[in-house]
Amino acid sequence: MDNIRAHLIIEGRVQGVWFRDSTRNEATRLNLTGWVENRFDGSVELIAEGAREEVKKLIEWCHHGPPGARVTMVHEIKEDYTGKFDSFRISY
Incomplete structure (x- = not known):
């Protein structure tokens, strides 16, 4: 299995x-x-790790988000897979 990491900043x-x-x-x-959290500048930041195809699906989903969201930009930061998470959580 080919695992990857996505580090995203989502604006809008x-x-x-x-x-x-x-x-x-x-x-x-x-x-x-991984995790997801609100940032002080109004954006959302997340790190997600897992199978390449599944991470790509989440990245695609982040380009529109849930109903009510209006995504204007998704910044992808290249990072190496670490495998250090055991669940996906909301960070506060």
């Missing part, structure tokens, strides 16, 4: 629209691990 109307909870649900459905 992404806070106050259940983006973190919906991301956790989607990541869990895809068997991914």
Whole structure:
């Protein structure tokens, strides 16, 4: 299995629209691990690890997010897979 890591910063109307909870649900459905959190600048940041195809599905999902979100930009930061997470959680 080819595992990868995605580190994303998502901009737009992404806070106050259940983006973190919906991301956790989607990541869990895809068997991914990592975390998602709101940032002070109004964006959302996440790290997700798992099978390449499943991580790609989450990245695609992040380009639109849940109903009510309006994503304007998704920044991808290249990082190596670590395997250090055992679940996907919301970070506060």
